[in-house]
Amino acid sequence: MITERSVAGRPPGDTGDAAAEARRDPVAILRAYLALCKPQIVELLLVTTVPTMMVAAGGWPDLRTLAVVLIGGAMAGGAASALNCYIDRDIDQVMRRTKRRPLPANTVTPRSVLIFGLTMAVISVALMAVFTNWLATAMTAGAIFYYDVVYTLWLKRRTPANTFWGGICGSAPVVIGWAAVTGTVSPLGWALFAVVFFWQMPHFYALAIKYKDDYARAGVPMLPVVRSIRRVNVEIVLFTVLTVAASLVAWPLGLGWIYGAAAIVTGVAFLGEALLLVRRTSTGQPAKPMRLFHWSITYLTILFIAVAVDALI
The missing domain is CATH 1.10.357.140 (UbiA prenyltransferase)
Structure with a gap:
């Protein structure tokens, strides 16, 4: 078991001058x-x-x-x-x-x-x-x-x-x-739930690729730690496709053309970023997984801004 003594190299009560100063x-x-x-x-x-x-x-x-x-x-x-x-x-x-x-x-x-x-x-x-x-x-x-x-x-x-x-x-x-x-909760509410649910896999898998060694050191079995990069790539693409699909399912359930256009454009860009990461990791190039991580946040933000705009028009 990881203990405070084993990690910090000192008794648990001895937090050091910097920590003691911070607590004051x-x-x-x-x-x-x-x-x-x-x-x-x-x-x-x-x-x-x-x-x-x-x-x-x-x-x-x-x-x-x-x-x-x-x-x-x-x-x-x-x-x-x-x-x-x-x-x-x-x-x-x-x-x-x-x-x-x-x-x-x-x-x-x-x-x-x-x-x-x-x-x-x-x-x-x-x-x-x-x-x-x-x-x-x-x-x-x-x-x-x-x-x-x-x-x-x-x-x-x-x-x-x-x-x-x-x-x-x-x-x-x-x-x-x-x-x-x-x-x-209506079907549209559950469709938007599905968008965020599926979105989390490519979002966090990108982060886990970046910090794979960290998770391995801590004994956390994140997918990139315990499975091949090929398996991780398959799931990234699969869940990105499901994210985009869920966003399109939401469109006819009560959203208009502003949302629909945003879902199509940002969905294509999101999938493109996922495929770019897959290509890089498959060919041994520098993966740059945080690019997908940050773009995924941009994707979700733009998509839900479109939801808000659509609700007001």
Whole structure:
């Protein structure tokens, strides 16, 4: 087992002068708790949630509902991320990509992070319960539980299918937003859920290719660690095609030509980037997987902006 002593080379209580100084700095503490919430991930979740709420409402949703879902959703995402950091603090210490996170850096204590994450989780679910409806509330609570217990504690360290099954909670904000507006989820809501679900595989496989050695060092069986690059390439192309297909399925379910044009153009570009990565990795060229990783974010952002624009016109 990876221990604090074995990684840091000192007793668990000896965090070093830099960490001790950081714990006395209120600004450093604030930054640490913000980092624990993984704001980039929360931001991306909200980028998909707001447009979905707009199309569910046929325009701007009720402002109180919008504010509650934005605040509650951000807190739920932050809570799930903080608890993920608490659970994964052992492997974060040995991965170059994550060793500067607040817990490996000893800026905050595990107990503080656990209390912080659980408190935010309770508040987020309470907000949804008071101001939305039972379906949105249940989905919010279920997403937090699934991400931290089912995915982080169980699937992530046991199966190379972790990214696939973890995609469920990553897609949940779409249907939570829809349910908060309507009290149910229509076929269009589920189609948009499918877009985000399938999108996560090429997005995270690209990241896993980049940090393959990190994941191997930590003993996390990400697909590029335990399967051949040929297998990884097949899944990247397969799930990119499914992402684009799901986006096109959503079109006739209630979206107009602005969305349709965006889905076609960005879908072709997304598939082109995936095929470019496959060609590079298959021929021994420098893979540059982060190019696909960053483009996938651009793709999803443009697509859901088109959803919002379509809802307003």
